[in-house]
Amino acid sequence: GENVEQHPSTLSVQEGDSAVIKCTYSDSASNYFPWYKQELGKGPQLIIDIRSNVGEKKDQRIAVTLNKTAKHFSLHITETQPEDSAVYFCAAPNTDKLIFGTGTRLQVFP
Amino acid sequence: DGGITQSPKYLFRKEGQNVTLSCEQNLNHDAMYWYRQDPGQGLRLIYYSQIVNDFQKGDIAEGYSVSREKKESFPLTVTSAQKNPTAFYLCASSLQEYYGYTFGSGTRLTVV
Numbered sequence: 001g002e003n004v005e006q007h008p009s010t011l012s013v014q015e016g017d018s019a020v021i022k023c024t025y026s027d028s029a030s031n032y033f034p035w036y037k038q039e040l041g042k043g044p045q046l047i048i049d050i051r052s053n054v055g056e057k058k059d060q061r062i063a064v065t066l067n068k069t070a071k072h073f074s075l076h077i078t079e080t081q082p083e084d085s086a087v088y089f090c091a092a093p094n095t096d097k098l099i100f101g102t103g104t105r106l107q108v109f110p
Numbered sequence: 111d112g113g114i115t116q117s118p119k120y121l122f123r124k125e126g127q128n129v130t131l132s133c134e135q136n137l138n139h140d141a142m143y144w145y146r147q148d149p150g151q152g153l154r155l156i157y158y159s160q161i162v163n164d165f166q167k168g169d170i171a172e173g174y175s176v177s178r179e180k181k182e183s184f185p186l187t188v189t190s191a192q193k194n195p196t197a198f199y200l201c202a203s204s205l206q207e208y209y210g211y212t213f214g215s216g217t218r219l220t221v222v
Contacts, residue, residue: 034210043213102152
C-alpha cells in the first residue's frame with residue numbers, strides 16, 4: 001500500500017520569503033497528489049492538486065511540482081503572508097482512499 | 111451553496127455514553143469519510159463509504175460505528191467502547207476516490 005512521508009514538520013519563515021514543503025510516496029502507480037491547508041479549528045481545504053501527467057501546476061502564489069522518478073512532490077508558496085500560517089497536508093491515493101502526510105505547521109512572521 | 115455540514119460544532123459526553131456525530135453533504139458526492147484528529151496530530155481514518163449501504167473500516171475503527179442509508183448522510187457513532195474519544199472529528203466527501211476531498215468544519219468532542 002501507499003506510504004506518504006512529509007517534511008518538515010514545522011517551518012518558520014519571514015513574511016515575503018518562500019516556503020517549500022516536500023512529500024515522498026511509495027507507490028509508483030499513484031497518479032493524483034492534492035495539498036490541503038488547515039487553519040486553526042477548521043477543516044482542511046484543498047488548495048491545489050496535480051495529476052501524474054504533468055510536472056508542475058501553479059495557482060497565483062502557490063505551485064506544486066511532481067518528480068515521478070524520485071516519487072516526490074512539493075508545495076511551493078512564494079511571497080508568503082501572515083494568512084498563509086496554517087497546517088499543510090499532502091496526500092496520495094491508496095486503492096480507494098487518500099493517504100495523508102503527517103502535516104507541516106507553517107508560521108509566517110511579519 | 112453546495113457543501114458538507116457537520117453538527118454539532120462542540121459536543122460534550124459523559125463517560126459510558128454513546129454519541130452520534132452528524133455529517134450531511136449536498137454535493138452529490140459518492141464517497142464519504144470520517145477522520146479523527148488529536149491536538150497537533152495528523153488525520154487518522156476511522157471509516158469510509160464509497161456507496162450507499164456499504165462502508166469499510168479505516169485505521170482506527172475500534173469503538174466507532176457508522177451507517178450509510180442515504181447518499182447525503184454518513185453519521186458516526188462514538189460508542190462507550192472507545193477508550194479515549196476526546197478529539198476533533200472531521201467528515202469529508204469526494205466525487206470519486208481520486209478526486210479532492212471536501213471537508214466539513216469538524217466536531218470537537220469532549221468527554222467529561
